[in-house]
Amino acid sequence: MSESPVADEQPLATDGQARRANKGGRKPLSCLACRRHKLKCDRRVPCGTCTRFRREKFCRLNPAPPRPGRPRGSGDTAAQGDAASPEGAYTVDASVREPIACADASAGVGLALRNSQLAAAETSDVPSFFRALGLDANTTSVPVSSLAQLLAEIQRANQPSLLWNMMEGDANRRYWETQLRSALPSRSMCDLMVNYYLDHINWIFQITHVPSFRRQYDDFWDARDSREMDFMFTALLFTIISVSALFIPPVTAEIFGCPKESVRDLVHVWHKVSHQALRAGDYESKPCIVQLQTFSITQFYWYSTNKIDTLNSRLGQAVRTAQTLGLDKDLSPSQTLHDEMRHRIWWDLVDSDTFQSICLGRPPLIRLETPGVPLPLNCNDDDITDTFLRPRPDNEPTMMMLNIFRARFFKLMNNHICYGDPSGSDSYETICKLDEEVLNITRSYPWFFQLDQEGRPPPLPHPMGEIITWQNHIIRTCISTQRIRMYRPFISHRIGDSWAKCTEAAEDAMAVYRTLRRNKSSTSLQKFLPQAYQVFSVAVTVTALLLVEGSLPIPNVWQQIRNMADDLKILEDEGCVSPVASRGRQVLTRMLSLVDMGNNGAPVPEVTDDLVADIGFIFGGEEAAQTYLQRLASRNLRHSGRDASVPSTVSEQKATPTSMSSSAYSHSGFQNLAGHHGVVDASIVESAGYMVGPPQQQQHQPTNVYQMDLMMDDMVLQNMLNFDMTAMMADSRFE
Structure with a gap:
């Protein structure tokens, strides 16, 4: 340079x-x-x-x-x-x-x-x-x-x-072709990033059809100097390698020629280049399916860097593009790969839009109509070709089952928000009716999404079993946190079964995670890293209940939340660019300290505006968070008026052990892998077409270098293409 x-x-x-x-x-x-x-x-x-x-x-x-x-x-x-x-x-x-x-x-x-x-x-x-x-x-x-x-x-x-x-x-x-090509890493480095994404991240949204993507990817490299660049596919590729760079172990990237101290910085470079490729392709006047795929995948970047405002701005643009392309008018079942991808993309936008609507308290941009777009088919990518589809039975595990149930849930929520009775939409009876419809969805889970009597998902052979278990975690946390949001306004006066419903949902939200923490495989750790926002949102939701209500009838709930907070530190130890994890861990630690103060009989300080701002998005808006946390004042009054000589009632006693050596929920699981975060994931390297020996164990030194303001002004971005990354990341050769 x-x-x-x-x-x-x-x-x-x-x-x-x-x-x-x-x-x-x-x-x-x-x-x-x-x-x-x-x-x-x-x-x-x-x-x-x-x-x-x-x-x-x-x-x-x-x-x-x-x-x-x-x-x-x-x-x-x-x-x-x-x-x-x-x-x-x-x-x-x-x-x-x-x-x-x-x-x-x-x-x-x-x-x-x-x-x-x-x-x-x-x-x-x-x-x-x-x-x-x-x-x-x-x-x-x-x-x-x-x-x-x-x-x-x-x-x-x-x-x-x-x-x-x-x-x-x-x-x-x-x-622009010259500028974009200069930002590409070497072929081997790009292979590594793409394989990491497809193995550890793609299953969350399943927005990319892997076989056809790989064909396009090979064509991109084979013909990149002989014909015009496809700017839209280039944008998709750059956002994939950007998201992979968020989480990939730095020592793995170093083997393929990228300095391990640089890979996290390249996240922002490749993210910006992806948007530049969209602009070079004139995406605003020439909408296409690929730009919607690019939006969907880029959500990982916005969630990790806590750029929710940017996400919502781009979401509005994506919804308009989808409507321009007529995705909302596809009423016929899928007959080809093209049809199925349109359906997948549409329902991913519905999920994103309805989720943002719930979190921000705004009306959805998409109002679903009846009849609507068919749900995605229960197919693996290998079951779909350009001219052939082979749907599988509902009781057969596939990568798409998560997306099907997520779409069913958000379709129900979209209908409630858009078409519910405005005069009675917040009544307890209406919420109970809605919750019953939600539970009908959970009762229809296939056997591989069910839990046994001890709250554990069924064991399945890897690698599909690991993915299915993580998908089970996602769908349960998604639905359970929403059920808690629905009943939270009614639990102050214990109206009906509101408190029982909340505690039931809180237990269900954490059930699968306990099993996942006991899985010590490095591949499971890599699938945990993109889940920082999911883990943070569940932990905040349950901790708020524990803080305000004083106790929860869930064994070792305090320790379970403590474990979640500790697990978020793994992202910091890995150097991942994830303010939601670093800041989220601080927020959880602060909330747990307030819980300890209340359990020890001390008055809990009033919640500050910065804490409300940190957790407002989880609550459905800062106003909702402020309203619920104001109940801490009444709890302090109860503590101050209690006779110190009279023992506390059972419901107000400390029901959540704070011992860090709890045998049932100790620091087993992901935290045990923190000392091994430098180990190369051999499956990633092998899938990239290279055989390497295990690298030397890397000693970790915690650093706060990535806890920074991620906004990059234009002057900094002028350095973006100031060097040839292909030269820097020269192809490595291994015997």
Whole structure:
């Protein structure tokens, strides 16, 4: 990577301005680039230093002055020939990717305009013009300081159409193709990231048909230099490797050529590049199915980085795209792969929209109608081809069963929110009726989603069994936390069976997780990492009940929640970019300390606004969280009015052991794997087509380097494409 420019250097100047500025002073002996970077210059055109740092074009624009009495040598001739050749005019070399952050863009405008007047459009210096506009690399906004100068120069040129046409057609496409390709890692690195996603993350939404995706993926690499880039597929690929980089063990990435300290930073780079690929493909005016797949997968990034506002903004755009494509009008059962993928994508949008509606207390963007779009089929991806579908019986485990039950649940909730009686939608009787319909869904679970008498899911052979168990956890936590939300307004006065329903749902929400924690496989750990938001939301929901109500009739509930909080620390230990995990663990620890204070008879401090803001999204809005937690005041009154000599009633005694050595719910499970987080997942490496030996055990050193503000401004993003990742991540070879 080239060195960054000196921050306090003077703005770029034309030759005339430079001569006037140096009149009476010391004559420069180096090219402008070497002067700015304070490097030695051999005064050639381009000079050796600029050639080394791939700034040849910038050096040719601002060369070193010729030696007195000595004409410019062959370097000039080469430079002139380079500028006159069509290939040189359209080739975007690495100098374009060199961000000149502190340079005034107006200087480059004059050069671009002068070139445009001397040559036709096909020989115009497109990269220089993009840089002059402030569009170098990924930046898409014109710097305010240069806008007036830019417009004035364009008016003086009397050829504005020629200049703007540089940003259209083949020139624009080639520019972005070059930029996007430069951001790709090596093929082996990309294989690793894709395989990690398909093995450990894809099963959550199952929005990608794996066999057809792999065919497109192979075609992408095999023909990437011989035909035009498919910007939409490129966006999908970049968001997949971005999400994988969120969670993949850094030591595994290091084997394939990526420095382990860099893989988490590349998360944000690849995420931004994915959106840039969508823009290069003009996704707003040319909607397609692939951009909806890209949205669905990018949700992992937004949830992990706690960018819920961004998620909702993009969700609205995705819903409009789906309606433009007519996904809401597909009323016929699937007959082909194309039909089935449209149905999967539509119901994934319904799930996301209805879930956000519940969490934010807003009306859904999608109002489901009857008859509606058919639910996805109970098929594995291998059961679907371009022309053939083979649905399986409902009692046969498949990867799609989670999505089918999730769609049934959110279809019911969508109907209740959109079409329920507004006058009685919040009454206890209405909630009981809705809950009965919810329970009818849970009662129809197939045998592999049922629990035995000890609350354990049935054992199944791996790898399908591991995935099915995690899917069982997801559907139960999704439904159970919503049931608690429904009954929470009624438990203060213990109306009807509201308290019993809440405790029943709380137990069901944590049941499968206990089993998963006992699974010590590294593959199960990798499937845990993308579940940080799910684990956090369950833990907060149950902890709030314990805090306000004083106790829960669930054995070792305090310790179970403590274990969830400790498990979230694994993401920090792994260096995962997940503020929801790091911040969530702090929130849970704080709430558990408040629980301890109440159990020990001390008055619980009033809940602060920052805590309400942290858990408001889980409660269905900050107002709902504030209303429920205000009941702590009445609990404090009960404590202060109690005679200290009289023992507490059974219901108010400390019913949740705080011993950290509880035999039933100790730190077995995922926490035991924290010391082994550096171990390479051999299945991932083998699936990428490489055989490697086990690496040396990596000693972990906790770090807070990733607990940072994840907002990246345009100036930082200018560094995004400042180096060739393909060169950095050279293909590794293993015997």
